[in-house]
Amino acid sequence: MDHIRDPRELVRVGYDLASHAYRGDTFDLEGSGYGYWLGRFTPLLADGARVLDLGCGNGVPVARELVKRFAVTGVDLSGVQIARACQLVPEARFLCADMTAVDFPAGSFDAVVAFYSIFNLPLADQPALIARVAGWLAPGGRFLAMVGKQPWTGVEKDWRGVPGVRMYYSQADVGTYRGWFALAGLTIEAEGSEPRDGNPGYAVLIARRGS
Ligand SMILES: C[S@@+](CC[C@H](N)C(=O)[O-])C[C@H]1O[C@@H](n2cnc3c(N)ncnc32)[C@H](O)[C@@H]1O
DSSP states (O other): OOOOHHHHHHHHHHHHHHHHHHOOOOOOOOSSSSHHHHHHHGGSOOOTEEEEEEEEEETTTTTHHHHSSEEEEEESOHHHHHHHHHHOTTTTTEOOOOOTOOOOTTEEEEEEESOOGGGSOOGGHHHHHHHHHHHHEEEEEEEEEESSSSSSEESSGGGOTTOOEEEEEOOOOOOHHHHHHHHHTTEEEEEEETTTOSSSSSEEEEEEEEE
């Protein structure tokens, strides 16, 4: 792997340059992994719940779907992703910030989701992020996180077919994530894979903060 001095900067610039290559302005939820996992998660939440979307991208499809029933805040490192999200999902609130540094009052969300974003953080920062999420959740609040199944850290070149764009990933095995959730006081209620028959794919954990 190349020596990466600042993985965050690589990720931020990468999504600024490849935002459109990653995701268009529309997305068909029907039959998708997003549709499946949102379909399992959102029935656990009350109408009007305060939901934080970590690494929200351009807001499509997750924030756009969530905002139909919930009060949504999206956070993303990339200014281009956030500018598109503000246009595509004007009913939600978006912040351009690093999820490992942004500050929210304790207990200010009923749910947090993180689709395909935690793996862009250096591994050393991930247990602290999970603990921060637990602190932001109200008692009984829930966290849906897509995480690694197998350990891997690396950089993809010409990412999403955009010349010169590099993307950084880092993930542990799913057992390590289970341990970090337990340390943060999050009880795993459900676990699965995305894609559901995928190999290796990602693990999806749905967890609840104690009351
Ligand atoms: C693969 S995209 C997923 C976007 C969206 N969650 C989805 O599934 O459509 C990962 C997103 O996480 C964002 N991201 C990565 N590291 C981040 C960080 N430290 N803080 C906030 N956002 C971050 C990236 O800018 C990017 O928009």
